[in-house]
Amino acid sequence: MDSGIRSGTARPSGARTALRVVGTALAGLVVLGLTPAVADAAPRRPGDSRIEAAQAQADAVTGRIGELRGRLTAAQASVDAARAVSAIALDEYQATQESFEAARAHADSAAAASAQAAAELGVARDDVAVFARRSYMEGSTYAGATALVTAGDPGQLVERAALLEAAGSHRSDVLGRVAELKVVADRADAVAQVALVQADALQTEAAATLEIARTAEISARAQAASLAAEEEQLQEELGAAQQQLQTLVGARAAEERTAALVVASSAPAAAPAPAPAPAPAPAPAPVAGTPSSSGGGSTSPAPPAGTGDASVAQRAIDTAMAYLGTPYAWGGGGTRGPGPGQDPDLGIVGFDCSGLTQHAYARAGIPIPRNSRDQYAALPKVSSDDLRAGDLVFWGTDPSNPRSITHVAIYLGGDRVVQAPQSGDVVKVSPMWWRGYVGAVRPSAR
Incomplete structure (x- = not known):
């Protein structure tokens, strides 16, 4: 009996042990978040190699984005540099052309003075020729001798002698005048010839400078057209790469990476030619004295x-x-x-930047030079903290060097300018910008 009781109690004890083992296994699966039915189907946590591979792929896409942005930045910098070369060359041409026009006017004036001197010399020589002819016909170089011999009495003789002496003095004066006029005429002719040579030399120089400027402008426009075509393709590639990066690392992380690339690519500033800022719709008449919000200082009333x-x-x-x-x-x-442009803008009637500013102040009664660098050099300077409506503002490739000036506009106040920006554009109102800012002048303070 005792053995039977022991034998009977032994079987239930073994079952409980087996159940405990199974229960422990199930509990372990629950802890792992799995059930026996789905344990084999659940995704496994990626190993370090897969994480590293995904990170490497994200880094590669980030690098591609950086490359695309770098190509766009480099292409734009190349276009800006080409436009700067063109603008400076055009400035050189306009300055040379202005010198030529002044020299031509001087040559014309000198030629007129020479012609007048020659005419006066001709009249004096005619007087001498008449005197010589009369003397020859009367058989004496002293035509008054007959008058003295035929005097009726001593009183008349004295009277005629006095008159003839005066006439003789007059003839002496005429001869002296001829000599003087000959010197004047020769000198005037020499001045006219030199002025003409100088004018011709400046005209030749202006033509050569214009050709240099034209070549630079055509090159700049070709590069700009190439950039426009390339930019469209690069922007498509850039969008695809950014989308891929978002898929790999998430939208926020992709934005952070892209923002870091933008900051890195814009950090080095070799100061290419300042590109005019996009213009808003033309605004009402400006109000001077609004403080600047672009970082260049404030404006005074x-x-x-x-x-x-x-x-x-x-x-x-x-x-x-x-x-x-x-x-x-x-x-x-x-x-x-407005006037016709130079090739490659033949047939277009309008203004370049300094043509607009020159005309605006000519209508206001103040003559200023034709080209932007001479406008800056010739006119009273003003601080960026004291800008007023009507001041001329200038930009260049090197803000510390006025000889690098490539653009000029009229400040309107309210942090805006009116300008003739570049080819393909029109005279318009634009926000004031400070990148490449060289300085300002006040024509009205002359």
């Missing part, structure tokens, strides 16, 4: 209405604003208004 500076500046602004929408013409316009 304009002089009270009615003062000389303010009225002159406002006339210049009104003139420029009247030409909103007028085409940009490379080398076009000036004192007399």
Whole structure:
């Protein structure tokens, strides 16, 4: 019996042990988040090699994005540099052309003075020729001898002698005048010849400078067209790469990576030619004195209405604003208004940047040079903290070097300018920008 009781109790004890083993296994599966039915189907945590491979792929895409952005930046910098070369070459041409026109005017004036001196010399020589002919016909170089011999009495003799002496003095004066006029005529002719040679030399120089400028402008436009075509393709590739990066690392991480690339690519600033900022729709007449928000300093209030500076500046602004929408013409316009551009803008009537500013101030009664660098050099300078409506503002490839100036506009106040920006564009109002800013001048302060 005892053995039977022991034998009977032994079987239930073994079952409980087996159940405990199975229960422990199930509990372990539950802890792992699995059940026997799905344990084999659940995804496994990627190993280090897979994580590293995904990271490497993300890094490769990030590098591709950086490369694409670098190509766009380099291409734009190349275009900006080409445009700067063109702008400076055009400035050189305009300065040389202005010198030629002044030399030509001087040559014309000298030629007129020479012709006048020659004419006066001719008249004096005619007087001498008449005297010589009369003396020969009367048989004496002293035509008054007969008058003295035929005098009726001593009183008449004295009277005629006095008159003849005066006439003789007059003839001496005529002969002296001929000699003087000959010197004057020779000198005037020499001046005219030198002035003509100088004018011709400047005309030749202007033509050569124009050809250099034209070649630079054509090259800049070709590079800009190539950039436009390349940019469209690169932007498509860039969008695909950014989408791939988002898939790999998530939207936020992709944005952070892209932002870091943008900061890195924009850090080195070799200061290419400043590209004009995009223009908003033309705004109402400007209000001077609004503080600047672009980092270039603040603007001071304009002089009270009615003062000389303010009225002159406002006339210049009104003139420029009247030409909103007028085409940009490379080398076009000036004192007399819009004018035909130089090749490659033949057939386009409008303004380049300095042509617009020159015309605006010519209409306001202040003559200023034709090209932007001479405008800056010739006019009173003003600080960026003291900008007023009507001031001329300048940009260049090197903000510390006025000889690098490539662009000029008229400051309107309210952190805006009116400008003739570049080929393919029109006279328009744009936000003020400070990258490449060289300085400002105030024509009304002359």
